[in-house]
Amino acid sequence: MQIRQLVRKSRIELLLMLLLVAVLFLTISRADNTIGGNYKNITVHTSVNITNTKPEILSLTVYQETNLSAINITLFGGQTRNVTCNASLRDWNGYNDIVYVNATLFYINNVSNNADDNNTHYTNNNCTNSGNGVNYTVNYMCVFPVYYYANNGTWTCNVTVKDTYNISATRTNTTYIYALYALNVTNGLDFGSAAVETYTNNATANITNFGNSAINVSVEGYGTTRGDGLAMSCGINGNITVANERFSITDVTYNSRTALSSSAQLLQNLTLPKQTIPGTQIVNTTYWQLYIDSTNNPAGNCSGNVIFQAEAP
Secondary structure, eight states, rough: OOOHHHHHHHHHHHHHHHHHHHHHHHHTTTTTTOOOOGOOOEEEOOOOOOOOOOEEEEEEEETTBBTOOOEEEEEOOTEEEEEEEEEEEETTGGGEEEEEEEEEETTTTTTTTTTBBBTTEEEEEOEEESSBBTTTTEEEEEEEEEEEESSOEEEEEEEEEEETOOOEEEEEEEEEEEOOOOEOOSOOOOOOOTTTSSSSSOEEEEEEEEESSOOEEEEESSSSSSSEEEEEEEEEBBBEEEGGGEESSSSGGGGGGGGGSSEEEEEEEEOOOOOTTTOOOOOOEEEEEEOOOOSOOOOOOOEEEEEEEEEOO
């Protein structure tokens, strides 16, 4: 009798234990539910696991070279000048989830997907991690070597970032490229040898537009110091007055040329447009000649200076 009672008691305890486990399971599984009064409403917990987030471009700055304060650009005459687009990025999956960053830099009358053109459009498909990524954020630098004849005016930098899921984000910012009036000139004017009271042979000077705008050109002469009234000072004796050096933009006689002055004067009827085609510079030839006056009876090797100045038309 006692054995049966013990077995029955054990069965009851086991059933009670199983019932308790079931109640606990139901309680745990519905722990996040909120029951309204008398079960009038129930608030059910919802959840999802985000496997990928969209990358973000937090900020984008554009500046010259590495000078963060040079937000407007002065191009480098006859060469390229680096323009930097610096993008601060964030990806909540970690900055290593960013797999591709590219950028375009384009003139105001263009759009991002135009073909590259040194005058109006540049592309960088290999922007570089600047190495200061922390957790979710990182900076990328997109550098463009911009040619000296790129159009002056407003330019836009457009940065695109993609992650491992090929999800992308873009951001733009603008900069301003200043007009650049610049030139280069043949190295030296050598008139050769000549006697007193004779005319020298022609010497030529090739002027090249090294800027991004059309230019006029002014010239000014001096012997030793600016304003000294001389074209040249001579080693043994005397000098050559500035007006005895003459120039023209076509090959004409000495008397048809313009006398050089100690103050700047324009080369008349000469305007050099800006370069537009790679490898095709805009060059103009000017013609120069001296008359060796006997007034100061110059002798020996003579030398002087001519300043060529790029001017806005």
